[in-house]
Amino acid sequence: MKPTPLIQTAWRALLLALLCAGSRSAVAQPQILWEAYNDHRPTALTSPNATGYDMLKAGNGGTLRNFATGEDLTASFTMVVESGATDDFGEDAAPNAGSPAYKLFNGKVDLSNSGIPGVRASSSTRLVLSFSGLDPSKLYKFRGTSIRGGGYNDRWSVFTLLETDTYVAAHEDGSPNKNIITKATFPAADLQPNQVALNTGDNKVGSLVGWDNIQPTPDGTFSIAQEQWMGATPFGNTAAAAVKYGYAFGAIYLAEVESTGLLKITENPASQKRPAGATATFAVVATSPQAISYQWQRVPSWAVDYLDIPGATSASYTTPPLTLFDDGSSYRCVVKSGPNTTTTSEALLGVDGVPPRVIAAQGSIEFNSVYIGFSEPMNLEQLANPDNYKIDGGLVVTEAHVVDPSTVHLVTSPQTPSSAYTVTINGQQDVAGNPLAAATTVGFTAFDTRAETVGLDLWFGFAGGTVASLRNDARYPAGFDIDYTLGTLDSTILLPSGPNNAYAGRFRAWVTPAETGDYEFFLNADEVAELRVSVNDETFDNIDSPDITPDAVDTNTNNTFDETGSRATSAPITLVAGQRYPLQVIWVEVNGADYCKVAWRRVGDPTPASELPTIPSQFLSYYGPKPARINSITLGEEKVLIEWIGSALETSDDLQSWSEVKGAASPLAVVPKGHSFYRARK
Known part of the structure; x- marks a missing residue:
């Protein structure tokens, strides 16, 4: 059906109203005079107009290059090791496509190089990136990032801007869970205004450390100190004994910008996410000896040009009640004083009109935990507050730990196997501020013994390197980070080999043979692992005793089951058909590939060890959820x-x-x- 003339007229009127809602404003932006990129230890330069100086040791650095022309600049940088010693670690990782770091560095710097600088608090390492040869009459824009990509959520670094009091924080968070924080965004962190902390141990979301409008010293210098951060963070345990280091910059960007004279922006408006129906307030802080005028501008997600917002001429601007049509809009403020004009950075507005929901709750193989999943990323501080959860049946919630932005791990008093419980949840909002319905309930049933089940506990941020060091760790055995159930003794079903580092895992299961006989057990793990089988007790009460010698120990990395006689293969163990035997495997992963697998073979079976499958699930059992x-x-x-x-x-x-x-x-x-x-x- 064709639109009627009346409908056509209405649409034209609406379009005209949208176009006339604000006036176009041609703003004289401070001009970027040059841009420079440096890539720490590139295999080969991604672009010939970037530089490839190391940023690890004292004296590293050199003259920067104008990225547009390839010509050398007067600006340069030098690395200074003020205290301690830096570490030279393995490969860093590439940021996710579309992330802030990807948008800035892709095609200019290869962030997945074979090296990343490490800084240790235990050695008081302080690595300083010092710029010189700058023009004191100009302003500078800096961006940097570090991406280890190893899932090390406990490894944070703090970056401190030095030698200047004039700057604007311009850090970019590519995550839904605050993997880059300042005092303003995470007050629990004892950070100063010139500091920012970044989760450098992973950061595949590509968050950026950044400052705009940096005023160098009269000598044309400023610097950035890099250290391991051991303070409070939204997630991860930076104070854990196993957390030995953070990481310094693997790539940097510097730009020279025309000065705006005595007019200085000292605080940009912040991007934010708000619920539909609420308002959003953006603010700018600027200084000048002369009067300052302000004009806020907006561009919808579907448009290109910024338009002045009528009447928005104060240092702050509050929107009307938001709708989903406002999602993706950007705001900025044009600031004028005397002959000088400058513009703030853009602030992105997200609008979420969908309240969060609870998806599911599940118990634990240890009978002391419940995991609750939400439909979207939640407010992390509220998610980690144990007072927001109540469980019936006499269970007490003692701790709440964020697993990821939409999952919380509740530690509880002991649960009764197969008992049904109801969790009541209050005080929760998603990241936009949409509230979870008050007194939301979700049920779960405590685990019980299940066929074809293996239990798996994981301790993250563990770098002890030996099984004994795990047993001596204060978190073992009850302080695991998360637990799972699997169908067989193969860690790669859950954890793909490679991207996970610095953790420890423990398999537990009862193995029940169908035939009486002598059986060999085969252990295959990267780094180090041990296997124990108990033939004297059906419980796991004594299987961790230091008086027990492991039946098999694997310390090689050949990723195959070894034949009889190897230390990774047990001596024959006599098992009786239909009787269940406790089996436990502990492995510790430091770096690189990571896997743990267990097979068995009845003596006399001619199958080569290298061709053995993991123990079939029909011979295994452990605590697990009721099938559904x-x-x-x-x-x-x-x-x-x-x-x-x-x-x-x-x-x-x-x-x-x-x-x-x-x-x-x-x-x-x-x-x-x-x-x-x-x-x-x-």
Whole structure:
């Protein structure tokens, strides 16, 4: 159907109103005079107009190069080791596509090089990046990043801008969970205004350390100190004994900008995410000996040009109530004083109109934890507050740890196997500020013994390097970070080999042979691992005793099962058919590839060790969740019959919002009505 003239007229009127909502403003921006990039230890320069000086040792550095022309500049940098000693570590990683670091450095600097500088608090390492040859009459813009990419969420570094009191913080967070923090964004951190802390141990989200409008000294210098950060962070445990270092810059950017005279912006408006229906306030702080005028501007996500916002002429601007059409809009402020004009950095506005939901809750193989998943990233401080959770049945929540922005790990008093519990959640918001419905409840059933199940505990941020060091660690055994259930003794099912480093893992399972005989157990792990099988006790109570000699120990990295006679292969162990035997494997991962696998072979079986599969799941059992699945759906004349197993049956009409079918038992007969979906919950 073609639009009627009335509809066409209405759309033209709406478009005209949008275009006339503000006036176009041609703003004289301070001109960028040159830009320079440096890549720490490139295999080969990504661009011939970048430089490739190391940024690790005292005296490293050199003359910077104008990226547009390839000509040498008067500006240069030198590395100064003020105290301690720096470390020369292995490969760093590339940032995620589309991240702030990717947008800035892609095609100019290769961030996945074979080296990254390390700084240690234990050695009081302080590595300083010192710029010189700068023009005191100009301003400078700096960006830098460090991306180890090893999943080391405990490894943070702090960067301190020195030799200047004139600058504007311009750090960019590419994460949903604050992996770069200042005193303003994370008050619990005891950071100064000229400091920023970054999770350099991973940072694949490509967050950037940055300052704008840096005024160099009269001698044309400023510098940035780099140290390991041991203070408070939104996630990760920087104070853990195993956290030995952070990382310094692997890539830097410097630009020279025309001065705006005595007019100085000292604080830019901040990007933010807000709920639909709320307002957002943006603010700028500027100084000048003359009167200052302000004009706020906005550009919607679908437009290119900024337009003046009528009447927005103060140092701060508050939007009208927001709608989803405002999502992705950018704001900035044009600041004028006397003959000088400058513009703030852009502030991005995100608008979220969907309240968060609880997706699921699950118990633990240790009967002292419950994991709760949310539909989207949540406010981290609220997520980690144990007072926001109450559990019935006499359970007490003692701790709350953020696993990721949408998952929390609650530590509880001991749970009773197979018992059903309900968690009541209050005081939670998503990152935009949308509240979770008050007194939201979610149920879970404590684990019990399950067939075809293996238990796995993980301790992250562990760099002890030996099994004994894990047993001597204060976090072992009860202070694990997270636990899982698997179907067999193969860590790569959950943890792909390579990207994870500095952690320890523990498998536990009962192995039950179908035939009586003598069995060899084969251990294959990177770094170091040990295997123990108990033939005297069905419990795991004494399997960690230091008086017990491991049945197998693997310290090589050949990624295969070794034949009889290897230390990684046990001597034959006599097992009786139908009897279950506790099996425990502990492995420690330091760096590089990471895997742990266990196989067995009955003596007399001619299968070569290198061709053995991991122990099949039908011979394994451990604590795990109640199975959950829809077994069958049968269509009748008037009703549908649903056969299922699990702790609860849930239904939805949109695959987004799910509700429990109260009192449902299998089989359940339902009358078809519209579109209905069903799922079983563990």
